[in-house]
Amino acid sequence: MKRLLIIGIGAGDPDHLTLQAAKAIAGADVFFIIDKGEEKDDLVQLRKHLIEEHGRRPYRIVEGRDPERDRTAAAYTNAVEDWRARRADLYERMIDDSLKDGQTGAFLVWGDPGVYDSTPAILERLPFPFEVIPGISAVSALTARHRTALTSVAKPVHITTGRRLAEEGPTADDMIIMLDARCAFSGLDDFHIYWGAYLGTKDEILIEGPVREVGERIRAVRAEARARKGWVMDTYLLRRLA
Template sequence: MKRLLIIGIGAGDPDHLTLGAVKAIAATDVFFIVDKGEVKHDLVRLRLDLIAEHGRAPYRIAEARDPERDRDAAAYTAAVDDWRSRRALACEALIRDELADGQTGAFLVWGDPGVYDSTLAIVEEILDRGNVTFDYEVVPGVSSVAALTAAHRTSLTRVGRPVHLTTGRRLAEHGPTADDVVVMLDAHCSFAGLDDYSIHWGAYLGTPDELLVSGPVSEVGERIRELRAEARARKGWIMDTYLLRRTAPEDPGAAGAFG
């Protein structure tokens, strides 16, 4: 039976790698890398550096090109599903053609595989098709949420209050549904106008390019918007996360719920 490891490698700092992840990398025969192209080569380079430091020879690296995703499609969910299925086909080919029976392959996943990542869903889709069989294990990693709160020296939760984990798109559509809201990858800075909230924002967390801003949305919102636009123009990509916190919390029973 082929064996597959889904290894969380943290938010960007090589020191975020857990001892479990180090052991998993050392046990891997074939590393699978899905390349997002030259613009996001930084993401590939970090993976290669971790493999070079912690992998045990002889190992191999097998690469595939990440399919393009239609980011302007009106039907967002359908567009993501289509991209995910095409990515699953590329990953299936890697596992089928590059990994022999009895060997261990690995995908190194940014952050934590269980937080805002598609790898686990892709693996299940491959298994459901039945063209290739394998056993797999998930190795957790330091998520961008954990890296964010650590960088800002704040806690994720407050006593007796829920935290809502959501996306910028959902925040723009529905607004905040709790006193404390974590927002992932908000291209449109949907926090604008939420003047009864403070914000802890971070981009490129754990990397030399890390950016951090915190304060009342009314005071720092425009600065975040400008920093985000400048950074994206300079690097060609950006990954950011932020925590919104209502400055005058409502009664916990009247606030929203986990999402």
């Protein structure tokens, strides 16, 4: 049978790769890479670098173009479901065309695919067994770079998105917010923020402080970075001030 691996490669630093992930890369015959356009070519190049460093030849790299996704749709859940269905069709064609019985194919994904990634949910739609190799998540990279812990004593942590924070407001004293294009932290003056973008890369940006003091700076820096690179991946921890 064909076997698939979803390998977490960390938040951006090549040294984030775990020994388990390096061994998994070494055991793969075919690597599937999804091209998201010229703006995000550096994301593709990091994957290729890791394959070159840890892969065992002969291996093959198979690239596919990511289906377009409507990020402005009012029915957000339906738009995501449509995009996942089209991605599943793409993956199935790539696997059928490029992976022989008895071979192992691999998808290298950012961070920890067990924390925040669509690839496991997409591959569940397909008739192939797969295994998930954990990685260093953006959450772990963020708190380490800010030299703080994810949790506070006897308090839960809520992991959510910028979209949900904007809609619902704060839901806990400690919150991890993923991919917040809206800067939904604005106005949350009773919180301290630990913000990071491009974690683990040469473009890494870290800002930390009370939201009332650094919120506008984060908004401006984020906008400048996105204009310069064409994309931004950011994460932050909100912690209610005592």
